[in-house]
Amino acid sequence: MHHQPENNEMTAPRELEILKTAYNAAPVGLGILNRELRFVMVNERLAEIHGVPAGEHIGKSPGEIMPSFAGKIEVMARTAIETGEPVYDAVITGADTSCPEDLRVWDVQMTPLREEDGRIDIVSVAIEDITGIQRREKALRQSEARFRTLAETTPQLVWTAGPDGEVDYYNERCKDYRGIFRTPEGRYEWSPVLHEEDVRPTVEAWRHAVMTGEIYQIEHRVQLADGTYHWHLSRGYPVRDEHGRIEKWFGTATDIESVKQAEEKIRKTNAELEHKVDERTRVLARAVDRLEEQSEVLRSIVDNIPVMLAFYDSNGNISFANREMERLLGWSQEEMREMDLEAAMFPDPVYRREVREHMMEAKPGWRDLNMMTRSGDMLQASWFSVRLSDGSQIGIGIDVGRRKKMEQDLLRLAKAIEQTGEGIGIFSPEGEVIYVNPAYERLSGYRRDEFVGKKADELTDYFAGSDYRSIIRQVGEEGRQWSGVQKRRKKTGELIDIHMTISPVHSEAGEIINFISVIRDITGEIKLREQLSQNQKLEAIGTLAGGIAHDLKNILTPIVLNTEIAMMDLEDGHPARMLLDEIMQAARMGVDLTNQIVTFSRRNLQEKKPVRIETVVRDSVDFLRSVLPSTITIRHRIDARGAVVMADPTQIKQVMINLGSNAGHAMREKGGVLDVALTRETLDAKAASEISPDLCAGLYVRIEVKDTGTGMDARTLQRIFEPFFTTKRKGEGTGMGLSVVHGIVKDHKGAVTVRSWVGKGTIFTVLLPVER
Structure with a gap:
């Protein structure tokens, strides 16, 4: 009996038939070449690629079927037969057999097939025409490991x-x-x-x-x-x-998946289009229904719109004018329809012709026109015309007289801001500088382009540690103006005091759109106020001291007189005489002190006369040489060019000796150098007021006494001219020396200033007016 194959088994012929079916159905061109490189088998796809029926391939060489590809095909086939190694993915290019000018691209594979004895007699050829795939950017890709099927x-x-x-x-x-x-x-x-x-x-x-x-x-x-x-x-x-x-x-x-997504997008798009079409249809239906209503609305708009509208017919005549035009020109609509409105608005025929040509041309752009009103006044208006499909035109006019006045007002305001003496800056709500005027530049020392576009955080040197951002934030939150005094550092490094006012700028909706900062340099004013306050304090102290000195003098005078009489009555060896000597010495010291107080309070008016100041200063320097220790070197530079001042020479010497003695006291422990300089100096009003509020402009002698002593701190400098204030130890001084200096100098219509550095020394400067 013959063995019957089971249902799930196939006979070799059937397998061959199936393989042939698959072979012929394959989307890749497949063929078999024998050892002589003749085709013994091809599938329909290969015949289609070659453009030659499958049956005509059998027994023919590649050169006879595909001449432009033959050389490469035969070399690959012979290599595969001789080496026994397959050739994969060889891409070759050649001309199309039916259309030589058309290049084709093939992906070729060669697989040698061995007989049972190992000999290679045939080679399998697989060809895929990838020309179209390359043109379409190859939608499909081969898997990593190609199967032989x-x-x-x-x-x-x-x-x-x-x-x-x-x-x-x-x-x-x-x-x-x-x-x-x-x-x-x-x-x-x-x-x-x-x-x-x-x-x-x-x-x-x-x-x-x-x-x-x-x-x-x-x-x-x-x-x-x-x-x-x-x-x-x-x-x-x-x-x-x-x-x-x-x-x-x-x-x-x-x-x-991409097709499905595209279909879904198309479905959604179609649904949206249908919805929009339905909606547009409903809108059009409503539009038709409301067309008559809108006609009335349009008429209302034309009559109430705040611009002039004039309708011109195809001949250039005004056929209709709206109520705004009626209001501005003064003629009623009925009157305008019955009159030659153009002739009334533009009496000059040449000008009228130019206006008509402009309106009829209907070119883009506005043109300013001067129109005569019913009252005879000229109306400045800007006109623009639009051509309609029926050949008529619509003229649109705007009253620009008010706008031009506003422009002029804005120009005047801008010039005023540019020329004002106060610094004005405009800031954004975020604190960014938008604009500063020239006065702001002069006050700060910075150019406008160094400010504009920057925020306060980027201008830390200028704001000198002031919390400007918090002030902006406070003004923004409260919506109110802020004023105060702050410090600013100029570009030169100079620190100044300014009075600043920051105001919010609101839009019509009430929102803050900008901040305006107005600043003024008050450094000089603050110094003047401080000097004035000091002078007033010294004046008050002087008034008080003068009253006390007067009373003390009345008390001390009988003590001195009676003590002198008692001493005259006593013999030299009397036991009470020693006590009376001490009483007399103390009383005379009290009298000297009261005289100094009187001098400070300027109640002791001495006669003044013209004095050559150089002589007084030289005498004072000579006296100081005799009383100061040798550890102190005295240098002087006297060059007042014969200046004469109205003064009491004794009091001027007292000023020099008091200043020299104080300098000597400051250098008593380590010694040093005492410099005395006398020069002439001219002061203008500003320079004089910066030194002292009472000082006038003019020619002065400048006496400068400079030492290299211990110096003084800022707190000591604030009180240095107060009576009875002293830095000396008990018994070394009364604290009246510099008070007397201040009183004498003020009495001579001069000024005294002091600068000091702890550990480096002090400079006193005395200014006395020169007598012309």
């Missing part, structure tokens, strides 16, 4: 199944999916790869195809390796034997 050359998921519908093969693309796996029994499990909602319809469609033999086709969602789902189109085709029985199912699954 048709299935491994397609970028799709390829599968096969037996006649019972059980899948027995997947190509390498199955690795791109999650859920396809092989059971220990060798069966493929594929349902887990499907979306749970698509499993049942897919199984039912596959079962129906297997039972009926119909082509299997379904769209379903397939899970990719990354866990996402893509829509796929799955197709299965049965391969039948000569009796019509299904022997094999060949199938593919194609990713159509």
Whole structure:
């Protein structure tokens, strides 16, 4: 008996038939060349690629079938036969047989086939025409490892199944999916790869195809390796034997996710278009219904719009004018319809003709016109005309007289801001500088371009530590003006005091759109106030001291007189005489002190006369040389060019001796240098007021007494001219020396200033007016 093959086995002829079917159905051109490089077999795809029927290939060489490709094909085929090694993915280019000027690109593979004895007699040729694929930027790509069968050359998921519908093969693309796996029994499990909602319809469609033999086709969602789902189109085709029985199912699954997304977009777009069409239809219907209503509304707008509207007919005559034109010109609409309105508005015929030409041309752009009103006044207006489809025109006019006045007012305001003496700056709500005027530049020392575009955070040197941002924030939150005194550092490094006012600028809606800062340099004013306050304090102290001195003098005078009389009555050896001497010495010291107080208070008016100041200063320097220790070097520079001052020479010497004595006291421990300088100096009003509020402009002698002693701190300098204030130890002084200096100098209509540095020394400067 002959062995009967089981149902799931195929005879060699049938396998060959199936393979031939697959061979001929392959989308790749396949052929067999013998050792003499003659075709012994080709499929329909290869015949289609060559443009030569399949039967005409048999027995012919590549050179006879495809001359432009033959050389490369034959070299690859001979190499494969001689080496026994396949040639994969060789891309070659040649001319199309039917159209030589058209270049074709082929992907060629050569696979040598060995006989049982190992000899190679034939080579398998696989050719894929990739010309179109390259032009379309190749939508499909071969898998990493090509199979030797048709299935491994397609970028799709390829599968096969037996006649019972059980899948027995997947190509390498199955690795791109999650859920396809092989059971220990060798069966493929594929349902887990499907979306749970698509499993049942897919199984039912596959079962129906297997039972009926119909082509299997379904769209379903397939899970990719990354866990996402893509829509796929799955197709299965049965391969039948000569009796019509299904022997094999060949199938593919194609990713159509982009198609699905495009379809969804088209669906949504169509829905939106339909909705918009419906909506537009309804709008048009409403528009038709409301056309008559809108006509009335349009008439109302034309009559109430705050611009002039004039309608010109095709002949250039004004056929209609609105109420704004009536209001501005003074003629009623009825009067304008019955009169030659153009002649009334433009009495000059030449000018009238120019206006008519401008309006009839209807060119883009505005033109300013002067129009005569009913009252005879000229109305400045800017006009623009628009041509309508029927040849008529609409003229649109705007009263620009008010606008031009506003422009002039703004120009005057801008000039005033540019020329004002106070610094004005405009800031944005965020604190960014938008504008500063020239006075702001002069006051700060910075140019405008160094301010504009910067915020306070970027101008830390100028703002000198002032918390400008918090002030801006406070003004913004409260919406109120802020004023105060702050410090600023000029570009030169000079620190100045300014009075600043910051005001918010509100829009019509009430929002803050800018801040305006107005600043004024008050450094000199503050110094003057401080000097004035000091002078007033010294004046008050002097008044008080003068009254006290007068009373003390009245008390001390009888003490001195009676003590002198008592001493005259006593003998030299009398025991009480020693006590009376001490009383007399103390009383005389009290008298001297009261005289100094009187001098300080300027109540002791001495007669003044013209004095050559150089002589007085030289005498004073000579006296200081005799009384100061040798550890102190005295230098002098006297050059007053014969200046004469109205003064009491004795008091001037007292000033010099007091200043020299104080300098000597400051250098008593370590010694030093005492510099005395006498020069002339002319002061203008500003320089004089900066030194002292009472000082007038004019010519002065400048006496400068400079030492290299211990110096004084700022607190000591504030009180240095106060009576009875002293830095000396008890018994070394009364504290009246500098008070007397201040009183004498003020009495001579001069001024005294002091500068001092702790550990470096002190400079006293005395200014006395020169007598002309």
